[in-house]
Amino acid sequence: MGSEGPKSVVINVSGFKKFQGVAENPTETIVNNLRSFVEKRGLPSGLTLGSCTILETAGDGASPALYKAMDSGISKTGSTTNEQVVWLHLGVNSGALKFAIEQQAVNEATFRCPDELGWQPQQFPIIDADGGISRARETSCSIEAILKFLKKKGFDVVISDDAGRFVCNYVYYHSLRFAEEKGHKSLFVHVPLFSRIDEETQMRFVASLLEAIAATC
Numbered sequence: 001m002g003s004e005g006p007k008s009v010v011i012n013v014s015g016f017k018k019f020q021g022v023a024e025n026p027t028e029t030i031v032n033n034l035r036s037f038v039e040k041r042g043l044p045s046g047l048t049l050g051s052c053t054i055l056e057t058a059g060d061g062a063s064p065a066l067y068k069a070m071d072s073g074i075s076k077t078g079s080t081t082n083e084q085v086v087w088l089h090l091g092v093n094s095g096a097l098k099f100a101i102e103q104q105a106v107n108e109a110t111f112r113c114p115d116e117l118g119w120q121p122q123q124f125p126i127i128d129a130d131g132g133i134s135r136a137r138e139t140s141c142s143i144e145a146i147l148k149f150l151k152k153k154g155f156d157v158v159i160s161d162d163a164g165r166f167v168c169n170y171v172y173y174h175s176l177r178f179a180e181e182k183g184h185k186s187l188f189v190h191v192p193l194f195s196r197i198d199e200e201t202q203m204r205f206v207a208s209l210l211e212a213i214a215a216t217c
Helices: 026-041 060-077 143-152 167-182 199-216
Strands: 008-016 047-055 083-092 099-102 104-106 136-138 157-160 185-191
Touching (some): 008 060, 026 083, 060 167, 083 199, 136 167, 143 199
Parallel strands (some): 099 157
Antiparallel strands (some): 104 136
16 A cells, blocks of 8 residues: 555554563564565555664663664654654563554553563652643554554454553653654554464564554554
8 A cells, every 4th residue: 555645654663572471572573573574575655664673671761762762763764744753662461362552551650560670660650740640641643543454454453442550551651742742653552472373473463553554644
């Protein structure tokens, strides 16, 4: 599918390293292999795969790396008016059987176990300036249209309104706030373990997800 109109879309993608209970994070593999996968497969006209970043599975201690990655995503693309920059974050839900598009993140960090840097906040506001822990931020991506696109391709995918309170939600909240400030878009998608949905299927899913985002921006 070609892009509609002159708008070009740049999608920067992140995944995570291992964490407690997940010795091999599928998102690390997916993001590390994504560029070569889409180069072989081809991308629609107007869609560019930007940066591919692997983040430490940590909250506060890893946020400088997150902001560095997001800042570099801006400097690489510049400020072309007809260019839409999107941040796509991938995380694993080890209990999931299907893919989940996350609608929102909340301003609360309550980690069920310490992150990879040993931090374990409880009912902690992610951004103090945003007020209480009940504050939520929603993605500006067209998630219903993205869902429809992916279902047509045969993927088992749902929309979720709860990204948890662990590192995935923490990163998503920061990214949504950053995206709003910069006029970008941000989306978080949870994937299952490879033992639930195999690596090849997940690679095809993420490549199709890039196309879905570009087609609906």
